[in-house]
Amino acid sequence: MTAFFQSLGLSYEWAWTVATLTGIIVISLLVMFSVAMVIYVDRKVLGAIMMRRGPNVVGPFGLLQSFADGLKVFLQETIIPSAANKGIFLLAPIITFTVALAAWAVIPFWEGGVLADINVGLLYILAISSMGVYGVVMSGWASNSKYPFFSAMRASAQMISYEVSIGFVLVCVVLFAGTFNLSGIVNEQRGFGLGVINAYVVHPLLFPMWVVFFISSLAETARAPFDLTEAESELVAGYQTEYSSMSFALFWLGEYANILLMCSLNTLLFWGGWLPPLDIPVLYMVPGIIWFLLKTFIFFFMFSWIWATVPRYRYDQLMRLGWKVFLPMSLLFVAVTSGYLMATGHFG
Amino acid sequence: MIQAIAFYFFATIVVAAAVMTIMAKNPVHSVLWLIMAFFNAAGLMVLVGAEFIAMLLVIVYVGAVAVLFLFVVMMLDIDFAAMRAGFSRNAPLGLVIAAILLAELLLAVGAYSAGGITLGTPDGTAAQAADTSNIAALGGLLYGKYILLFEIAGIILLVAMIGAIVLTFQPPKPGARARQDVGKQIRRRPEDATVMKNPEVGQGVEL
Numbered sequence: 001m002t003a004f005f006q007s008l009g010l011s012y013e014w015a016w017t018v019a020t021l022t023g024i025i026v027i028s029l030l031v032m033f034s035v036a037m038v039i040y041v042d043r044k045v046l047g048a049i050m051m052r053r054g055p056n057v058v059g060p061f062g063l064l065q066s067f068a069d070g071l072k073v074f075l076q077e078t079i080i081p082s083a084a085n086k087g088i089f090l091l092a093p094i095i096t097f098t099v100a101l102a103a104w105a106v107i108p109f110w111e112g113g114v115l116a117d118i119n120v121g122l123l124y125i126l127a128i129s130s131m132g133v134y135g136v137v138m139s140g141w142a143s144n145s146k147y148p149f150f151s152a153m154r155a156s157a158q159m160i161s162y163e164v165s166i167g168f169v170l171v172c173v174v175l176f177a178g179t180f181n182l183s184g185i186v187n188e189q190r191g192f193g194l195g196v197i198n199a200y201v202v203h204p205l206l207f208p209m210w211v212v213f214f215i216s217s218l219a220e221t222a223r224a225p226f227d228l229t230e231a232e233s234e235l236v237a238g239y240q241t242e243y244s245s246m247s248f249a250l251f252w253l254g255e256y257a258n259i260l261l262m263c264s265l266n267t268l269l270f271w272g273g274w275l276p277p278l279d280i281p282v283l284y285m286v287p288g289i290i291w292f293l294l295k296t297f298i299f300f301f302m303f304s305w306i307w308a309t310v311p312r313y314r315y316d317q318l319m320r321l322g323w324k325v326f327l328p329m330s331l332l333f334v335a336v337t338s339g340y341l342m343a344t345g346h347f348g
Numbered sequence: 349m350i351q352a353i354a355f356y357f358f359a360t361i362v363v364a365a366a367v368m369t370i371m372a373k374n375p376v377h378s379v380l381w382l383i384m385a386f387f388n389a390a391g392l393m394v395l396v397g398a399e400f401i402a403m404l405l406v407i408v409y410v411g412a413v414a415v416l417f418l419f420v421v422m423m424l425d426i427d428f429a430a431m432r433a434g435f436s437r438n439a440p441l442g443l444v445i446a447a448i449l450l451a452e453l454l455l456a457v458g459a460y461s462a463g464g465i466t467l468g469t470p471d472g473t474a475a476q477a478a479d480t481s482n483i484a485a486l487g488g489l490l491y492g493k494y495i496l497l498f499e500i501a502g503i504i505l506l507v508a509m510i511g512a513i514v515l516t517f518q519p520p521k522p523g524a525r526a527r528q529d530v531g532k533q534i535r536r537r538p539e540d541a542t543v544m545k546n547p548e549v550g551q552g553v554e555l
Contacts, residue, residue, distance in 0.1 A: 013350055088380070119481045123403035127390075130411025134383070137415065141376060141422050149422075156415050163411070180483060320530065 023115045027104050035256045036066035038300055042256075045304040076245035081143065084242065088142035093243065093250035096135030100257035103128040107264055108183045110274045110288030121182040122170055125265065126163070129220065132258060133159045135251070136229065136239050143242040151238030154315065155222065155229040161322035162219040168330035169213045172337045173269050176200060176346075186273035196279045198272035205337050210270040212326050214302075217262035219322065221255065224307040228315055263299035264292070271295050351395060358391040375421045383414045400482035 005015035040055060040063060047054025055062035080086055106121040108114035118124060133156050140152020177185040177200075193202035201210045219226040230238030240251050267273055272295075274288030313321070365385035372378040386409045393402035480488070490498045520527060545553050 017350070085374075085376075088376075118399065119483065120399050120403050123400070123407065127403050127406035127411065130407055130415075131387075133411075133415055134418075137418060137422075138380070152422075153419070156419055160412060160415060316528070 027115060028101050031101060031104055031257055032253065034260060035253055038260060039066045039256055041300065042304045045301060046308050049308040070249065073245050073249040078245045078247055081242050083144040085142040085144065088138050090247065092135050092139035092142060093247045095138065096132065096254035097250040099128055099131045099135065100254035103261050106182055108186065108273065109292055113289065114183060117181065117183060120180050122174065122180045126167065130163060135254065140239040145242055147235045148239045148241050151229045151235050155239065158219060158226065158228065158318060161319060162216045165212060165322065165326035165330045166216045166220060168334050169209045171334050172206065172209045173200065175337050175341055176206065182268055186268055186275060189272045190275055191279040198275040198277060198279050199270060201270040205333065205340060206270065209330065209333055212330055214266060216326060217266065218306065221259045221262050223259060223303055225310040225313050226318055227312065228318060231312060259303060260296065260300065263296045263303065266299045267292060267295040355395055358388045358395065361388040362392065379414065379418045379421050383410055386410050386414065398482060400486060
């Protein structure tokens with residue numbers, strides 16, 4: 001895109017600035033639009049599983065429901081509790097939302113379709129997602145209320161616990177790919193399984209790691225069955241309890257943007273990203289972004305499906321799963337994977 | 349041009365955030381300013397081309413250390429006014445520490461102006477190619493030339509970790525309530541926990 005703006009007569013620096021800003025705006029708008037749509041999908045899937053209709057009034061098939069909700073919260077009054085720490089109270093949803101959008105900078109949507117193709121893409125995602133906890137912790141503390149504070153403490157412990165095993169899973173993938181660049185990781189998956197399957201997940205060493213990653217991404221985004229941070233039967237609505245109107249909507253949008261990000265990471269790291277499932281020339285006629293979106297939305301469907309069917313974990317069960325099952329398992333797999341790759345001469 | 353703007357932007361925020369860390373009245377605000385300083389320091393690292401270090405700074409310090417820090421500070425009931433009351437008593441010690449830090453800074457500046465350190469190459473032969481990525485260059489050095497130091501650092505951290513666990517581990521006291529047996533909890537079926545009764549009208553149920 002920089003080249004296009006240069007052809008309009010701008011100098012390189014200005015062309016780069018304009019191109020990057022355009023990219024940021026386009027990606028943010030598309031992510032927001034997808035978030036609105038997946039919220040609708042989420043409610044429809046839940047409705048279908050619970051044998052009711054779900055949203056069906058606003059627009060054809062209820063498709064405009066999320067936009068109607070957005071308009072509604074936009075028109076509501078923002079209430080700030082008098083005992084709240086005002087600055088931090090207002091900053092918290094902004095941080096959650098900004099961080100959720102910032103991570104999309106390194107996600108490749110198709111071959112070369114990425115805003116910042118940096119060498120440390122995967123580390124960037126880890127860094128940004130570890131920032132996400134601040135929105136929750138700050139809102140919990142600044143609300144000056146008991147339930148949000150409990151929720152903030154739960155959230156920070158939960159996110160730190162599961163980030164550890166996510167980190168080790170990523171190490172396994174990086175060992176196979178030999179790069180931290182997300183486009184590089186996807187390209188390494190071409191014809192990985194038996195020469196025809198474009199996915200890392202078919203490898204017996206990586207399949208268990210994908211299962212760990214998938215469950216950890218549920219925990220990392222605080223989705224059911226790990227939604228202890230907003231367990232409505234215990235904590236009202238967790239850290240969002242004191243929020244209203246747009247400040248609440250920012251949390252909500254940020255949460256779903258994070259869920260979509262985790263779905264797309266599952267796609268990129270284990271299921272071949274924008275590549276078609278099989279390495280057959282005919283399938284490459286379909287544009288890469290279609291494959292990417294298709295896979296991502298299948299994962300989103302699985303997230304909704306799990307929400308509708310699995311009961312919530314107890315907090316001690318959550319911690320046990322993170323520290324006593326996933327951590328030793330992923331640590332073992334890092335050792336086994338590196339040993340296997342050394343033995344088979346993967347590194348040349 | 350853009351680099352210069354970015355540098356002054358990040359540097360100003362780092363310095364301002366560091367000042368605010370000390371000046372803030374509320375300890376939680378202090379920690380948040382500190383996080384701000386960390387984050388912008390990572391921005392400076394990116395500017396000098398050390399993107400790997402920058403990401404690690406954010407992951408380790410912002411993502412893990414500062415969260416725990418914030419966690420503890422939120423739980424504590426710190427009264428800064430009471431702490432400030434002891435200012436004149438603690439001033440000499442503080443001045444000594446400040447002097448040591450200043451001396452170290454001057455030393456670092458002196459060492460820097462004397463020229464960069466030659467770290468050498470992984471196998472001590474040819475010079476590292478200029479286009480090697482951060483990660484590859486660091487990895488080559490850490491697992492090549494400096495493997496011994498790197499392993500020793502790892503072992504020290506491992507010992508510290510095991511030490512912390514040993515110090516805080518409390519064996520279950522005899523007579524204390526039994527711990528949870530997760531396997532037993534999972535093996536438990538509805539049939540083990542519930543009984544179906546069909547009492548007559550007016551009859552109670554005996555359990």
